[in-house]
Amino acid sequence: MLDIKTTKTTTPKELPDKDDPLKFGTIFTDHMFIMDYEEGKGWHDARIIPYQPISLEPSAMVFHYGQEMFEGLKAYKTEDGRILLFRPHMNAKRTNNTCRRLCIPEIPEEDFVQAIKELVKIDKAWIPTKEGTSLYIRPFIIATDPFLGVRPSHTYKFMIILSPVGPYYPEGLNPVKIWIEDEYVRAVKGGIGEAKAGGNYVASLKAQIKAYEEGYSQVLWLDGVHRKYIEEVGAMNIFFKINNVVVTPKLNGSILPGVTRDSVIKMCNHWGIKVEERLISIDEVYNAHKDGLLEEVFGTGTAAVISPVGHLRWENHIMQVEDGGIGPLSQKLYNTLTGIQLGKIEDVYNWTVEVE
Known part of the structure; x- marks a missing residue:
C-alpha cells in the first residue's frame, strides 16, 4: 500500500456551473x-499536490524519444x-502491458487503483452529475532522464490529473460520421498499436484533419499491410451488427484492447447475442451494406462509452447505416453500461469499484 502524502490547495478554483455544458478535456x-x-x-x-505546471529539463527523454x-x-x-x-483494475493491467512494451517500469495494480481513489476522493466535489457527464481520470507516465541517447530512461514520473467532462463527441449519443482511411496507416x-501511447495518436492526426475537413468526426483505420482489414477508430474500438451477428476486429497486436470493448463483448454474450x-x-x-444486412455500427471507448455510427465513407462510397439513427x-x-456506471442498474458483472 502506498504512503501518499497530501498537500491541499490554499486557492481552490471555482467549480464549473452545473448548468453550463462541459467540453471534453478543457477543465482540470x-x-x-x-x-x-x-x-x-x-x-x-x-x-497529492495542488494542480500545477511541471518542471523538466529541456533534455528530458520524453521530449526526444517519446517514452511515455x-x-x-x-x-x-x-x-x-x-x-x-x-473496472479500474483493467486499466491497471493495460497500463502494465503498455509499460512492458515501452520499457517503462511497471506499477503494482493495487497502487495504481489506490492512487486514483485517493485523488478522486480529495476532488470529489468536481464530479458532475448532469446526464452524460463524469469525471475523466488521466493517469500517465513520462521519461525524465536529462539525456540525449536512445535507451530506456532511468527515471520517470507517474502522474494523474482529473477533468470534469461532458460527451466526447459534440454529437453526444447522436450517430457520428466516420471516414475510412485508405492512404495513411496508424x-x-x-509495433506499438496495442499500447496506450501518444505515438499512436500523433500518427493519426494527418488523416484526422483530412476527415474533419470533409465533415467527418473520426477516422476508421485499415490494417497497415493489406490495407483492407478493419482495425479501430482513432478514439474507439469498432463493432458491426451484420445479419444479427455482432462482429468486431480481433485483437492482433495493432489494436488497443479497450475496456469498454471487453465489456460490450461480455454483455452481448450474457444476453445471448452472437459475437x-x-x-x-x-x-x-x-x-x-449493399445487400441490406448492415444493421448497426457503433464505437466503444471510455471517453464516448457507446458512439453509434450513422455514416461511413470509403473511397467514393457513402454508406448510411439503416436510417442513420x-x-x-x-x-x-x-x-446498460451507463446505468451500471451510475449505480442505477444492478452490477451483475461486479465491474464497479466504490471510492470510500
Missing part, C-alpha cells in the same frame, strides 16, 4: 497525483451520493 480539478521512479530505488514519494504512456477512465457519482469507478502488428472477434474487411462491410442494440448497450 484542484489537485494532481505524482510518484517518482529511480533505477535502483523503484517507485517512491507518492504525493497514458490511460483513461472515469468516476461517477450515484444518486445516493456514492462514487464509482468502472500501426502494424509488432465474432475476427478479421473483417472493408469489402465485407460494403457488401453487407441510433440502433436498438447500441441504445441498449449505452443504457
Whole structure:
C-alpha cells in the first residue's frame, strides 16, 4: 500500500456551473497525483499536490524519444451520493502491458487503483452529475532522464490529473460520421498499436484533419499491410451488427484492447447475442451494406462509452447505416453500461469499484 502524502490547495478554483455544458478535456480539478521512479530505488514519494505546471529539463527523454504512456477512465457519482469507478483494475493491467512494451517500469495494480481513489476522493466535489457527464481520470507516465541517447530512461514520473467532462463527441449519443482511411496507416502488428501511447495518436492526426475537413468526426483505420482489414477508430474500438451477428476486429497486436470493448463483448454474450472477434474487411462491410444486412455500427471507448455510427465513407462510397439513427442494440448497450456506471442498474458483472 502506498504512503501518499497530501498537500491541499490554499486557492481552490471555482467549480464549473452545473448548468453550463462541459467540453471534453478543457477543465482540470484542484489537485494532481505524482510518484517518482529511480533505477535502483523503484517507485517512491507518492504525493497529492495542488494542480500545477511541471518542471523538466529541456533534455528530458520524453521530449526526444517519446517514452511515455497514458490511460483513461472515469468516476461517477450515484444518486445516493456514492462514487464509482468502472473496472479500474483493467486499466491497471493495460497500463502494465503498455509499460512492458515501452520499457517503462511497471506499477503494482493495487497502487495504481489506490492512487486514483485517493485523488478522486480529495476532488470529489468536481464530479458532475448532469446526464452524460463524469469525471475523466488521466493517469500517465513520462521519461525524465536529462539525456540525449536512445535507451530506456532511468527515471520517470507517474502522474494523474482529473477533468470534469461532458460527451466526447459534440454529437453526444447522436450517430457520428466516420471516414475510412485508405492512404495513411496508424500501426502494424509488432509495433506499438496495442499500447496506450501518444505515438499512436500523433500518427493519426494527418488523416484526422483530412476527415474533419470533409465533415467527418473520426477516422476508421485499415490494417497497415493489406490495407483492407478493419482495425479501430482513432478514439474507439469498432463493432458491426451484420445479419444479427455482432462482429468486431480481433485483437492482433495493432489494436488497443479497450475496456469498454471487453465489456460490450461480455454483455452481448450474457444476453445471448452472437459475437465474432475476427478479421473483417472493408469489402465485407460494403457488401453487407449493399445487400441490406448492415444493421448497426457503433464505437466503444471510455471517453464516448457507446458512439453509434450513422455514416461511413470509403473511397467514393457513402454508406448510411439503416436510417442513420441510433440502433436498438447500441441504445441498449449505452443504457446498460451507463446505468451500471451510475449505480442505477444492478452490477451483475461486479465491474464497479466504490471510492470510500
